[in-house]
Amino acid sequence: MFNEEQRPEQPIRLGMIGGGRGSEIGYAHRTSAERDGFFNLVAGAFDLDPERGQAFGTNLGLDPNRCYPNYLTLLAHEAQRPDGIQALIVATPNATHYAISKAALEAGLHVICEKPLTFTVAQAQELQHLASQKQRMFAVMYGYSGYPMLHQAREMIQRGDLGTLRMVHAQFAHGFHSQAVEEHSAGAKWRMNPEVAGPTYVLGDLGTHSFHMLELLTELEVDELCCMRQSFIPTRAPLEDNAHVWLKFKGGAIGTLWASSVNAGSVHQQKIRVVGDKASIEWWDEHPNQLTYAIQGQPVQILDRGMAYLYRDNPAICTRIGGGHAEGFLDAWANLYHRYGVALQALEQHDQSTLSTLWYPDIRAGISGVRLLECCVESAQHHSSWVKFNLNAYQ
Template sequence: MAERPLRLGMAGGGPGAFIGPVHRMAARLDDRFAVVAGALSRSIGKSREQGARWGIAADRLYASAEEMIAAEAARDDGIEAIAITTPNASHAAITIAALRAGIAVICDKPMTATLAEAEAVAAVVAQTGVPFALTHAYTGYAMVREARARIAAGAIGPVRKVVAEYPQGWLSEPIEGTNAQAGWRTDPALAGAGGAIGDIGVHALQMAEYVSGLRVTELCAALSRVVPGRRLDDDCNVLLRFGRGVPGVLMASQISAGERNGIRVRVYGERGGFEWAQEVPDRLILRDADNSLRILHDGAPGLSDAARAATRLPPGHPEGLIEAFATLYRDFADAIGGVPGILDGRLPGITDGLRAMRFIELAVRSSETRRWLSFDGETL
C-alpha cells in the first residue's frame, strides 16, 4: 500500500503572493504532502478566497498562523507540518509556536528577521527535536547535487576559489509603493536589517558553501543603496575567506537592470572547475586544467546517486524551480519519517539558517565599519 501524504498547513500564499503558491505546487508534486489547512492571508476573507481555489475546507482556513497551529494541534487529523511563506518578520513566532505544538516546520528563507530570533528558534529546535527545514530551493536541482558530490569526491582536487553571483534587475526602479513584493522586501520592519543581502545574498552564500563543501570564516562587505530613498541595501559585493584560507567572492544585486534571476556558482580546484547557472539548470559545466570543457546534463548516465535521486524525467526534458522545490519537500517528508542524515546535510536546516542570519548581520556591520570580520563577529 502506498504511503499516505503528510498533512500540511500553509502560512501565507494568499492572492497576489509569489512564493506561497510555489510551495503548494512543490509540496504536492511527489504526493508526499496534502495541503489541508491554511492561514493564507492577514485578511480572513482573502484566506477563504484562496483556500476555496485550492480545495481547502472552509473550517480549516484561519485568521492567523497561530490560530491554525492551536486548532490543528487539537484535531485527531491535524496538520503534521507547516510551510511558512510569510514575510521574514513573522517567521520566528510561527516557527516556535509550531515546534512547541510538535508540528514540523519548513520555512522560506531567510529563517528570521534577526540573528537573535534565529538563535531563539535554534534553541527550540534543540529542545523539541521536531524537524525544521529551510527552503534554499536551488540546492534541490540535480546538477547542483552532482557538482557537490563530484567536488566532495575530489574530481577537481582541493578547492582553490569560490565565486557566487546572484544578479537581478527587478528593483532597478523605486517600485515599493506599487508592488507588494517590493514593498515588504525593502521595509526593515518586515524584512529585517538586510535588503538584497537578506533576500538573495543568503542564497548565494548557502550555494557557495553547499557546493564547495567549505564554510566561510571571514568576510568584508560593501552594501549599497543605489536607488534614491531606498531604506535597505539593493546591491552587495562581499569578499569571502573560506576554511583552509580559500578565497571567494559573492555578489548579490537587485538593481542590475536587464538581469532576471541569474544565480550562478563557480568552484575552482587544482585540476579544474565546475560552473552551474540557475537559468540553464539542467547543465553542469566542467572545465579541466588542460582548457577542455565538458557539459554534463541531468538525467544522463554516469551521474551520482544524489543527482539521480533529484531527477524525475529523461535527458532532454529540463526540470525547473518547481521540481527543485519539490525535491526539498520530498527530503523533508523523509526527515519527518525518521530517515537519518537529511537535515543540515542534503536538506538545508537550522545550521544553514543560523549561518545565513549571522552572514546578514556581519555583512551589514562590515559594510558600516569598512572592515574584515570573522564569522564569530570579531574585527580582524
C-alpha cells in the same frame, strides 16, 4: 531515475501561513509539497484579510472552517482536532518568521520556513534548540538547492575532481528593481522596509541563496568577510539594493558574493563558479540542467542532467525524467519536499539510520544564512572592515 514508489502510507497533514492569492512562492510551496504524495494541505491562514484568505483557501478546495484568520487561531483550533495538521509552512514576510515558527514548534509541529530564517542568530538558535527539544524537523526553504546538477557539482568537488579549492564566486544579480518599482509593487515594498524585511534587502532576499549554494557545494568554512553595500535608489536606504561580499575561508581559499536587484538587463544571473588547482565548474540557474566543467589544458565540457556519465550513487543527483527534457524550478522544489517527507517519516519512526545519511536544507543552513547577514551589516557599517564569521561560537 526518481523513485515515485517511495510514498508514505498516509500523507502528512500540512498547514500554511501566508502564501495567499497572487503569491508565486505560495504556489511553489503548495504544488511542490503535494507533488509526490508526502504532504496534503488541509488548513491555512493565507492572508492578513481573513475574508480574502478564506475565499482563497476555499477556492483551493480546503474546508472553509480550516481557513483561519491568523496563525494563532490556526494553531489553537488544529491542536483540538484528531486530524489536525502535523507540519506547517511559514511563507510570510521576514519579520514574522521567528514568532510563527516558535509557536508552531511549541505546538509540536514540524516546520518548513522561508528564508532568511530570523533577524538574529540568537533567535535562529533558539528555534534550533526548541526543534531539538521537541524532536521536530525544521527545514529552511533554499529552493534552488533541489536542482540535481548542483549535487553533481558537490559530488565532483568531494571526490577531488577539481583538486584543491582555491576560489569561489557566487552571485544572484537580477535587474527587475533597477527602478523604484516599490512605488506600485506591494511585494517589493515590504522587502525594502527594514521593519518587515530586517537589516538587509538583497543580501537577505538573494544573497542567502547564493551563500547556501556556496556552502552546499564546497563545504568550506568562512573565516572572515567584508561587505560593501549600496542603495542606488536612495529611498531604499538604509537597506541595500546592491552588495559585494569578500570571503576568506579556513584553509586559504577565497571567494566573492554579489547580490543585486539593480543589474539592469539581467533576468536572474544566479551563478556559482568553483575553481580548484585542477579544474573549474560553473552552474547557472537559467540553464539548470547543465554544468560547465573545465579541466586545465582540455576543452570545456558541458555536463547534462540525466546522463550516464554523471555520478550515480548520490540520490540527490536523481532525475525525474530522462536527459534532454528540461527539469525546472518546481521540480527542484519538489525534490526538496520529497526529502522533507522522508526526513519527517524517519523522525516519527526514530529511524536514525535514514536521518544520518539524508541531506536537506535544515535549520543549521538557516542559522548560517542569518550569520552572513549579521556580519555583512556589521562590516558595511564600519567602512567594509573585516569581520570574523565565527559561527561555531553560536553552536
